[in-house]
Amino acid sequence: MLSTERLMIRPFLKSDYKDLHEYLSLKEIYQYEPGQPISLVESKKIAAERAKGTDFWAVTLAGSSDKLIGHISFILTLPKHLYTWEIGYIFNPAYYNKGYASEAARAVITYAFTKLGTHRVVGHCSPENIPSWKVLEKCGMKREGLLRKNVYFRKDEDGNPQWTDTFVYAILAEDYFNDRQSPQL
Numbered sequence: 001m002l003s004t005e006r007l008m009i010r011p012f013l014k015s016d017y018k019d020l021h022e023y024l025s026l027k028e029i030y031q032y033e034p035g036q037p038i039s040l041v042e043s044k045k046i047a048a049e050r051a052k053g054t055d056f057w058a059v060t061l062a063g064s065s066d067k068l069i070g071h072i073s074f075i076l077t078l079p080k081h082l083y084t085w086e087i088g089y090i091f092n093p094a095y096y097n098k099g100y101a102s103e104a105a106r107a108v109i110t111y112a113f114t115k116l117g118t119h120r121v122v123g124h125c126s127p128e129n130i131p132s133w134k135v136l137e138k139c140g141m142k143r144e145g146l147l148r149k150n151v152y153f154r155k156d157e158d159g160n161p162q163w164t165d166t167f168v169y170a171i172l173a174e175d176y177f178n179d180r181q182s183p184q185l
Contacts, residue, residue: 002107008060009072009104012050016058017043019068023092032129033090034153059091059104069095072108083119085112089135096131102138109139113176123169133167140179141169 002009021043023029030036038046050056050071059070070091077084087108089101112118123141125132133143149163156162 002111003062004103004107006062007100007104007107008062009057009107010060011054012047012056012058012071014048014051016068017047020047023070023090026093028093029090032126032132057108059100069100070104072104074108074112077122083117085118085121087121087123101135105135105139109171109176113173119173121171124166125169127165127167133169136169139171140175141171142175144168144170
């Protein structure tokens with residue numbers, strides 16, 4: 001479990017399914033994500049799966065009634081010996097524009113470098129998803145490049161992929177530790 005001034009970041013619980021459904025059932029969540037709005041039954045299944053694993057972390061308000069406001073994915077990429085993790089996040093729109101995603105992502109990145117011996121943390125997002133890439137930048141990540149039409153989440157009415165670009169961001173352990181010693185931080 002990780003904590004910040006305003007947040008608790010913890011393993012998923014099966015009981016998180018209602019709060020998970022509250023935002024994963026919204027069409028707007030999937031503008032830059034694969035998938036489509038889910039049912040309450042599907043959210044029960046997803047919460048139960050995430051409760052068994054370690055790739056997804058629940059984000060709740062500190063001191064709250066354990067209300068799930070979003071989640072962080074944090075996945076060790078292969079090959080494991082490269083010590084690289086990929087971070088992602090989805091938050092309930094009711095909690096947008098409050099700095100929660102940046103705060104949670106910074107906490108996970110700090111954990112990665114100070115406790116896991118991580119070499120590199122990467123993140124990917126759509127160039128059109130300005131709030132997402134601003135979160136990555138607030139976490140000290142640097143834009144490393146643009147992958148042109150490298151992924152699609154949807155197909156058009158004729159079944160053709162609707163390709164989209166991806167920004168690639170990363171922060172290295174040396175960046176993290178050097179930035180922490182900077183007088184601005």
